[in-house]
Amino acid sequence: MIPGGIKARKSHYKIAGETRRIKIMRALSRKSWVHGAAKLVINHMEKRGGKPYQIDAIRCFADDFRHAYLKQKPCIFTSAFVPNELIYGLGGVPFLPEAASGFAASFGFARESLTACESLWYSPDLCSFHRAGVGASVLEFAPKPAAVVVSSHLCDGGKRSLFQISQYHDCPFYILDVPYTCSAQSLDRLGKQLEKVARSLEQEVPGLSGKYMDEAFADSNAARNYYLDLCKLRTNAPSPWRGSEALNYVVLFLWSWGSPWLPKFYQSLRDHAEDVIQSGDYPVPNEQFRLAWLNLRPYYSPKLFSYLEDTCQVSIAFEEFSYMYWDPLDSGDPYISLAKKIMANPGWGPIERRLEVIGKITRGFSIDGVVQFAQWGCRQYNGAASILSDYLRKKGIPFLNLDGDGVDIRNSGEAQSLTRLGAFRELLESRRIKNLR
């Protein structure tokens, strides 16, 4: 826990971006009748024949949001790669400002959050997922955190922006200092940190207690089993699940491990994929090429993906962020188990670990080409573009580094992105024709 620090300017500066619709949404999000009405709407959607996995996913988030906004459970802000079994296990609900930025972008609410963040002197050079997260937090469009837990690995901007959020809301801030290399000693060190954070959260945040840890671990492991079944089904060609949708559900993959809703969601999704394969009713029926997608996606631009999937008949067969990288959790040794999960992230440590996973994805999912979405301001992935390009070139797999921004529409040119994706498809086609000769 870091005491003190620079207090965010709550009173000196007027925050921009506080539009009428933000004020309305902020007020509505804290009304219990709104959450009650949301429940009814979800039930209605279910009765009207909505896809079960979509209903389960909405329920999963609706449940967390209700607990967080109505303060029914302590809301703990976490960065993207913190194992949230820790938060669910303590009886809290996690809230990931970075992932919530994706939501905001897809519903058209990112602009205000970005403006709010920039009005507080944040550089537009900072990754927009963080900027929108900070903005939503200072606009109090996001729920109020009881504490903030971040990890030091992968994303550098995350820990700094979340520290500012903790200062703004005057709540405890914890940082998990993740060792670079994995050894018994480093696991022990990280495990002890996790235990210390858990103990401190129990003391600092009323309502948190470790008595739910076994339950959270069991839910996480059950979800993991269904998820692995789903991954196996996704090796099928044509792909049984639309990749653009899978990229939306990456948010759930980052957020909900340990949630009681997650096993049900992945079970429904697995069943859905099975049904699609059995019925032959594939989302990209004339699938011509299969892509692996690295990093996230632009969440405001459905046109890009309808062009890719419907016009070009190219499937995103699998996403780097959907890769299951950890072993089942052991509730008998919870903190070491969570430490192992953190350390197993292929994006952390030497680049060879990430390349190995990309290699496994390209082989396992019969991938024709790899697209890396080069998120503006994302140091850890953009920095590896040349290594990645060389690695894939040696393997004879075409690679496209697609510049863009997942949240900030001002940083992308849609026409250019369409041209690049179209040209990449043409490149794959000419290679196929050549190989057939």
Add this chain to the structure above:
Amino acid sequence: MKAGSYVVGIDVGSSATKGVLLLDGQLLSVFMLPTGTDLNATAGECIQNLLRTEGLTENDLSYTVSTGYGRAQVKVSDRTITEITCHGRGARALAPRAGLVIDIGGQDSKVIRLDEDGMVADFVMNDKCAAGTGRFLEVMAERLGTSLLDFGRMWKEARKPANISSTCTVFAESEVISLLSKGMEPSAIIRGLCDAVADRLLGMVHRVGVIPDVVMTGGVSKNRGVRLSLEKKLSQKVIVPDLSQCAGAYGAAIIGHELVMRRQQH
């Protein structure tokens, strides 16, 4: 009218719309006009001009392929293909040993590496802004009160290039004004501008790899100053074919012709 298969390739770029008419794969005529606000109408006008020159009507056309940023707007098009593939094919047809194509258009630039068969092996595009593209050069020429056609001559006249640090159209314009006010020769400024454009392209070129022959296409290929700067920076001759500005439309027409041939074979 000669019997055979007539194919049109049309490249709707941000500044100019180019059209190429082929008869059985052989170049028949070329037409070019500024791209207006109605992209489909401009493309239609271009096609009508090509047909009129040869005494043809739309019914005589076997196939039309559109490319360029306005490709999807061309209603008469049978197929749309990206300008990356079209410039690659067009450049190889215009310069048979082309290995690397540098295409600088009105609002973007692309570097395309071709394989031994003339197919696109790899490509990169500039980022979203128009820095270092045709529009950038137009604005600078306007500010300097000169014509783009004079860039080559003035480049050669310059004893030393001015140091232009930005290819952002707005910032570079300020730099140019500042240099003019300090009494800097316009020729030195022009050479500096051409060097700045070439510097920006250099990173893209090396990302895909320099494979001779290096061929330049797009509207800026007609700018001798940029070509000279590129040759100097690459230590490599840069070939600019006669129809370099129409390489995209030519490539589109060639692909259209191949598709017609394939259709006939089947």
